[in-house]
Amino acid sequence: MTTAASVQSRAPRMRADALRNRERIIAAAREMFVEHGAQVPLDEIARRAAVGNATVYRHFADRDVLMRQVVVSVLDRVTDLAERAVAAADTAGGDPSAELRRFVHAAADERIGALCPLLTAGFDKDHPDLIAVRLRLEAVLDALLERARTAGRLRADIGVGDLMIALSQLTRPLPGTACSGIDRYVHRHLQLFLDGLMSPAGSVLPGTAATLEDLRQRA
Amino acid sequence: MTTAASVQSRAPRMRADALRNRERIIAAAREMFVEHGAQVPLDEIARRAAVGNATVYRHFADRDVLMRQVVVSVLDRVTDLAERAVAAADTAGGDPSAELRRFVHAAADERIGALCPLLTAGFDKDHPDLIAVRLRLEAVLDALLERARTAGRLRADIGVGDLMIALSQLTRPLPGTACSGIDRYVHRHLQLFLDGLMSPAGSVLPGTAATLEDLRQRA
Amino acid sequence: MTTAASVQSRAPRMRADALRNRERIIAAAREMFVEHGAQVPLDEIARRAAVGNATVYRHFADRDVLMRQVVVSVLDRVTDLAERAVAAADTAGGDPSAELRRFVHAAADERIGALCPLLTAGFDKDHPDLIAVRLRLEAVLDALLERARTAGRLRADIGVGDLMIALSQLTRPLPGTACSGIDRYVHRHLQLFLDGLMSPAGSVLPGTAATLEDLRQRA
Amino acid sequence: MTTAASVQSRAPRMRADALRNRERIIAAAREMFVEHGAQVPLDEIARRAAVGNATVYRHFADRDVLMRQVVVSVLDRVTDLAERAVAAADTAGGDPSAELRRFVHAAADERIGALCPLLTAGFDKDHPDLIAVRLRLEAVLDALLERARTAGRLRADIGVGDLMIALSQLTRPLPGTACSGIDRYVHRHLQLFLDGLMSPAGSVLPGTAATLEDLRQRA
DNA sequence: GATGAATGAGGCTTCATTCAT
DNA sequence: GATGAATGAAGCCTCATTCAT
Numbered sequence: 001m002t003t004a005a006s007v008q009s010r011a012p013r014m015r016a017d018a019l020r021n022r023e024r025i026i027a028a029a030r031e032m033f034v035e036h037g038a039q040v041p042l043d044e045i046a047r048r049a050a051v052g053n054a055t056v057y058r059h060f061a062d063r064d065v066l067m068r069q070v071v072v073s074v075l076d077r078v079t080d081l082a083e084r085a086v087a088a089a090d091t092a093g094g095d096p097s098a099e100l101r102r103f104v105h106a107a108a109d110e111r112i113g114a115l116c117p118l119l120t121a122g123f124d125k126d127h128p129d130l131i132a133v134r135l136r137l138e139a140v141l142d143a144l145l146e147r148a149r150t151a152g153r154l155r156a157d158i159g160v161g162d163l164m165i166a167l168s169q170l171t172r173p174l175p176g177t178a179c180s181g182i183d184r185y186v187h188r189h190l191q192l193f194l195d196g197l198m199s200p201a202g203s204v205l206p207g208t209a210a211t212l213e214d215l216r217q218r219a
Numbered sequence: 220m221t222t223a224a225s226v227q228s229r230a231p232r233m234r235a236d237a238l239r240n241r242e243r244i245i246a247a248a249r250e251m252f253v254e255h256g257a258q259v260p261l262d263e264i265a266r267r268a269a270v271g272n273a274t275v276y277r278h279f280a281d282r283d284v285l286m287r288q289v290v291v292s293v294l295d296r297v298t299d300l301a302e303r304a305v306a307a308a309d310t311a312g313g314d315p316s317a318e319l320r321r322f323v324h325a326a327a328d329e330r331i332g333a334l335c336p337l338l339t340a341g342f343d344k345d346h347p348d349l350i351a352v353r354l355r356l357e358a359v360l361d362a363l364l365e366r367a368r369t370a371g372r373l374r375a376d377i378g379v380g381d382l383m384i385a386l387s388q389l390t391r392p393l394p395g396t397a398c399s400g401i402d403r404y405v406h407r408h409l410q411l412f413l414d415g416l417m418s419p420a421g422s423v424l425p426g427t428a429a430t431l432e433d434l435r436q437r438a
Numbered sequence: 439m440t441t442a443a444s445v446q447s448r449a450p451r452m453r454a455d456a457l458r459n460r461e462r463i464i465a466a467a468r469e470m471f472v473e474h475g476a477q478v479p480l481d482e483i484a485r486r487a488a489v490g491n492a493t494v495y496r497h498f499a500d501r502d503v504l505m506r507q508v509v510v511s512v513l514d515r516v517t518d519l520a521e522r523a524v525a526a527a528d529t530a531g532g533d534p535s536a537e538l539r540r541f542v543h544a545a546a547d548e549r550i551g552a553l554c555p556l557l558t559a560g561f562d563k564d565h566p567d568l569i570a571v572r573l574r575l576e577a578v579l580d581a582l583l584e585r586a587r588t589a590g591r592l593r594a595d596i597g598v599g600d601l602m603i604a605l606s607q608l609t610r611p612l613p614g615t616a617c618s619g620i621d622r623y624v625h626r627h628l629q630l631f632l633d634g635l636m637s638p639a640g641s642v643l644p645g646t647a648a649t650l651e652d653l654r655q656r657a
Numbered sequence: 658m659t660t661a662a663s664v665q666s667r668a669p670r671m672r673a674d675a676l677r678n679r680e681r682i683i684a685a686a687r688e689m690f691v692e693h694g695a696q697v698p699l700d701e702i703a704r705r706a707a708v709g710n711a712t713v714y715r716h717f718a719d720r721d722v723l724m725r726q727v728v729v730s731v732l733d734r735v736t737d738l739a740e741r742a743v744a745a746a747d748t749a750g751g752d753p754s755a756e757l758r759r760f761v762h763a764a765a766d767e768r769i770g771a772l773c774p775l776l777t778a779g780f781d782k783d784h785p786d787l788i789a790v791r792l793r794l795e796a797v798l799d800a801l802l803e804r805a806r807t808a809g810r811l812r813a814d815i816g817v818g819d820l821m822i823a824l825s826q827l828t829r830p831l832p833g834t835a836c837s838g839i840d841r842y843v844h845r846h847l848q849l850f851l852d853g854l855m856s857p858a859g860s861v862l863p864g865t866a867a868t869l870e871d872l873r874q875r876a
Numbered sequence: 877g878a879t880g881a882a883t884g885a886g887g888c889t890t891c892a893t894t895c896a897t
Numbered sequence: 898g899a900t901g902a903a904t905g906a907a908g909c910c911t912c913a914t915t916c917a918t
Contacts, residue, residue, distance in 0.1 A: 018877065037339075039258065041912060052879040057914070101422075119393055120256075158411070166408040169388050174338055187425045189385040192377070193412050195421030202414030203320075205407045234897070237902060260887055271904040276889065453918070456881060475777075477696065479908060490883040495910065539860075557831055558694075596849070604846040607826050612776055625863045627823040630815070631850050633859030640852030641758075644844045675898070698891060709900040714893070 161210025818867025
């Protein structure tokens with residue numbers, strides 16, 4: 001079950017068209033954030049969603065709320081991907097480290113890198129919705145890493161946060177770009193990074209393994 | 220000799236105070252871009268430089284020109300670092316791959332990641348100043364990579380652009396952050412990425428090696 | 439029917455209050471342009487129209503668009519005056535040259551002279567709306583002059599453009615003036631000019647008769 | 658003797674280069690005002706005069722002073738023209754009305770129309786220099802008109818101000834234009850206006866004859 | 877509930893004027 | 898005396914947000 005669903009279930013009920021509008025706005029916002037950066041005018045998002053601008057405000061009190069919902073939405077989907085990766089790893093004959101690699105590339109395709117620019121000033125990183133999805137994601141990723149470690153394919157000195165931060169950064173879009181340019185290379189660099197993650201360790205890492213909690217504190 | 224020097228020498232001469240102001244503005248702009256992103260108000264930059272706002276416009280016709288000069292300034296310093304790394308590698312007993320690692324971490328400390336957000340729409344990536352510094356950087360980095368490859372420590376399937384893109388992305392600051400948060404982990408992730416760069420290759424890379432020319436086309 | 443009406447009908451529909459604001463802004467702009475010249479701050483126009491400054495930009499993308507609409511609006515009214523003059527001249531017992539004189543003085547009262555300063559750099563004189571109203575005006579003025587010529591009261595060597603240019607110039611307001619000063623004499627000078635237009639010709643004119651097309655090319 | 662000379666003689670003495678700069682600035686200012694209107698940036702005038710911007714301020718305390726000096730300079734030259742016209746009319750066989758016509762066209766070529774936009778808000782029309790040149794001009798023009806009246810060629814109901822106002826207005830340049838466009842027709846319209854000035858009167862004029870004093874009050 | 881319109885605060889840029897060399 | 902540079906006060910325009918239909 002996705003976190004987004006639980007969010008929606010909070011309000012008593014919603015008219016079908018209102019619900020449809022809400023989804024369209026989030027989808028449009030994600031696309032616009034990906035393509036034009038975090039400060040795209042809300043009117044543009046409204047136009048892309050084929051909705052009046054005031055409708056955006058009816059659903060999301062201000063820009064920060066909208067950004068948070070987009071983040072939650074993407075993290076939900078990424079968490080789903082991670083869950084599927086764990087399940088596949090647990091299947092008879094599953095290869096945890098191959099599943100980890102697959103997950104990383106799939107998360108990149110979900111534009112997880114586009115979330116970075118949203119974690120800007122004024123973004124409440126301690127909002128319950130965020131905490132919830134973060135915990136879910138951390139738990140399942142921990143499981144995935146643990147599988148790979150147990151299989152002896154993953155170095156021991158890295159944590160969930162290391163993976164997520166680097167994954168996010170390496171796939172971060174350039175502002176004002178439709179991502180077409182960078183996409184050509186993103187998967188190369190992810191592959192290189194993944195190679196670095198594999199054991200035996202190629203070097204001693206400075207610092208300590210990051211958790212998602214550290215990721216929270218970054219901004 | 221740095222590219223910036225040649226840029227300044229173009230105009231016949233500059234009064235001492237004007238030159239001082241120019242440098243202060245570029246320094247302030249770099250700091251503000253690093254800390255608050257590409258769209259900090261120019262008035263804030265002026266205040267940080269302890270200069271009237273119009274003075275910024277006297278030196279830099281508009282925001283794009285200022286951004287370009289900051290980019291050139293940083294790339295100049297990074298190129299200098301790379302030159303030193305090559306020189307050290309060529310010293311008797313020099314270790315090319317160790318010098319490459321050192322260079323990567325040093326470039327991170329020069330805030331090269333802060334340049335990414337500047338490569339935004341309206342940024343003229345074909346400006347002569349940029350082409351010049353890019354060529355210089357590419358040449359010296361090529362030399363550095365070649366040394367490491369010859370020493371048998373670097374995979375053969377990566378190019379200068381792969382290194383620079385990943386380095387830039389992994390060190391990119393979060394908007395609205397004084398970089399303190401991410402800095403704790405940046406060097407870990409660089410280390411992991413560097414491990415992935417080392418031979419023998421851990422996996423087959425998709426796509427082809429990137430050049431700095433590709434980096435130009437990204438935006 | 440006026441050209442302005444056709445312009446408005448282009449957009450599907452407009453809310454009543456928006457339409458009211460639009461008219462108020464044009465009216466305020468005309469007054470401000472007349473009284474304070476072409477470069478009055480748009481904020482002043484907004485204040486005069488009792489409207490927020492951004493509302494001006496909602497209706498008119500930039501200063502040039504607003505100026506054009508004001509020009510069209512005034513030319514529309516002047517064209518209406520000319521049509522009435524032709525109709526009166528065609529009435530039984532109508533005196534074409536007297537109607538011409540009346541038209542000239544009436545056009546002056548419509549502040550047609552205030553349009554001159556608006557035909558400044560950046561003003562698109564080939565905009566469809568302008569072409570349309572110019573053609574309408576030229577046609578009806580041609581008819582009026584032809585009536586007067588046929589009645590033997592108008593010299594043969596002058597064209598529509600001669601009349602409109604001189605009329606505009608002679609009634610042009612001084613910047614920073616509420617027109618009160620010049621108004622005392624404008625009608626005297628128009629009368630003198632009209633006397634010069636009457637036949638028999640008092641002198642040989644240099645150049646050739648101007649058309650409104652020439653007037654367009656002036657700027 | 659010109660008024661400008663008397664103005665300069667007020668200050669004790671001037672270095673030769675300073676005097677040359679002063680003249681260059683006035684000449685440049687006149688050209689720029691004619692071509693680009695009254696609000697051309699002073700820096701542009703300085704550049705055209707090949708002089709530093711601060712030098713403009715050394716010679717002319719502020720924009721208004723510079724504008725006044727330009728006005729005085731042009732009126733001086735126009736007055737000289739009028740004096741020559743009177744002299745020619747007084748010559749044996751001189752034709753006062755032909756000289757009047759010649760004077761009007763010559764004054765137009767001196768760009769007298771460009772003065773209108775300078776008579777803007779903040780312009781001190783009662784400055785001694787202006788009063789002086791105005792009196793001189795009025796006296797000599799009065800003489801010229803009187804000659805023409807006596808010769809029976811000029812209507813009796815017009816004054817000096819009527820002539821100067823209409824002359825100025827009809828030759829007024831459009832802002833943002835190099836005057837090339839309007840120049841083609843200016844002399845036609847002056848000719849028409851002059852025809853209207855000739856006797857016998859073609860109509861009864863409203864109002865009363867204008868003096869240059871009225872012209873002063875216009876702005 | 878949805879919408880188009882209105883608003884005011886704020887950023888960019890220009891320019892008259894003053895200062896320092 | 899002449900100059901290039903510095904300055905701050907507006908003006909234009911955008912955009913997040915609120916209001917009226």
